[in-house]
Amino acid sequence: MTPLGRIIAGRIAAEGPMGLDDYMRLCLMHPDHGYYATRDPFGAQGDFTTAPEISQMFGELVGLALAQAWLDQGSPAPFTLAELGPGRGTLMADLLRATRRVPGFHDAARVTLVETSPHLRQVQRKRLGEITHLSSVADLPEIPLFLVANEFFDALPIRQMQRAEGGWAERMVTLDDSGALTLALAAPVALPRAAPEGEIWEICAEGTAIMSTVAQRLAVHGGVAIVVDYGTWDGKGDSLQALRRHAPEGILTHPGEADLTAHVDFAPLAGAAIRAGAAASAPERQGDWLRALGIEARAARLAAAGDAGAEAALHRLTDAAEMGHLFKAMAVWPRHLPPPAGFRPLPAAAPTQASATAGQPGLAPRS
Template identity: 60%
Template sequence: MTPLARLLAERIRETGPITVADYMAECLLHPVHGYYTTRDPFGAAGDFTTAPEISQMFGELVGLALAQAWLDRGAPAPFTLAELGPGRGTLMADILRATRSVPGFHAAARVLLVEASPVLRRKQQETISRGHDLGLRWIEGAGDLPEQPLFLVANEFFDALPIHQYQFINGGWHERLIGLQEGALAFGLAEGPTLPYTMAMHHREDGAIIEENRIGRFIMRQVHHRLHHHGGVALVIDYGDWRSHGDTLQALRAHAFDDPLAHPGEADLTAHVDFEPLAEHQPHFYTTQGAFLTRLGIDARAERLARNLTGAALESHRAAHRRLTHPEEMGSLFKVLAVTSDGAPPPPGFA
């Protein structure tokens, strides 16, 4: 039993079962034992590798898409260039490198990073400051974003936000809870039926599970407000579907899938993203990551980079290109949602 598991078991004995959302929040952000607060989870030494870590092409193309969207909207100045959950800072570093030659873009940009982990904030400072002299600023949440034009990216951010789960049993929705069974953490259900605030209420098969990302919806409302009043675009890139159903809670530990209740605080917890609630009737565009990157020109960029590579480096480059775009890898599993302001043109990468 991990140190955090012992603390959670003691809490449950004292106050009763906890929600899946509370469990995820403790596992990921506990100040002493949280997965994100105590380590760098990215790359070979961590438990997962995100698209920016796979290839520089991802961040370059995302950056140029944001810059073109900025130009298409009249190049407002100043504007907020923000990232939610920047990881090691690789994506923002690539965005800034790729957009260095866009006239006026860097001069107008105010770079903001939304990051809770002190470990990752230090890593982001090191990674991003290495390549440019723009000032960086960290904020605690989307509610602290300035009231000005916003160009924002969130890559594999919403999948790590705590979710509530509900199960349809005997004609009613019951919230899924985590309690104790023979001293070990175990799933159970709330006694009384609960009516979840969710868009999936039509899914009523007995035993069905639905998930609700309340924090994600709150964050996107802050983003929507700024886009509506000041213009801009927000790109959300993550794995999931427009409307997901079922239990998608999963744990990753030492680059392998794990029981979500087995090693709290020592495994990454995520859930598939429902994109429909994040759009929430705002002007939006939606596609797969593979289609998005292909429309942005990743094939030509990959071919150009390949000219200077041979041997193992060339094979690694080709594998990265395939991993980002192929339908059997990240190309179809990962989706891209662009939220814009009324009347704005579609951002680059969308039909």
């Protein structure tokens, strides 16, 4: 058992079973043994590779999309140029390089990274220089906001409810007879959601709260938020997974030494944005969205300039069998304005789980 595993086992022995959200939070952000708090997990030497690490094209196109939205909204100054969960700072570096010729954009931008990992903050400063770091979206200033969140929401803690006889039972981390970590179901509770027995419902209250805060800023002050992540619309089932050394493993196998993520359910995020007074788009497949922004032409120019990996990167980012379909992009913007480039407004009849998710933070409170 890992050092963090022993800490978790001791807490469960003393306090009882632990929710998956608390388990994820400890595994990822424990100050001494948490996955993100202690290492750089990105790239070939880490445990996974994100789109900005695959190719500069991704960050460039995100930057130009945000800059176009800034121009379309009258070039407000000053404005916050923010990224949630910025990793090594690669996306922001590519974004800034691509937008350096947009008149007034850099002068008006206040580059701000929302990052809780002390280790990753150091990595980001080395790449980007002096920037503003915040620990929470609640601390974002009350000015126009142009924001990107790439593979951020998938790492937020989730709860899992499983439909059982008599109601919904929360999946908990507990100890087996040998003292090893295992999963078990809590006592079922009644919830207003119909489903066949055995179905799993994943709830990310932290994600909807963050989206609500961002959308409130946009509704009042203007701007755009672009969210890119892997996931579905109104998803169901168990998607919680662990990744270590670029290979999947059990979520309880190496606490604190493996990345833990879950597929993003975009429906409650859109619902939170709409309830906060903003507009939201339907999720676009990443491949379709990047093509709409001109990634094929950009790859051709890079290849012509001698970038031998441009075509392979294009394939990986956009192909249906790679990242092109699994990953989605969604935008949020002020309700009275048109959507940013590459996005379509959410159809009025589309369900956003408003009734099922509005009360998520208080769902099935633990005693």
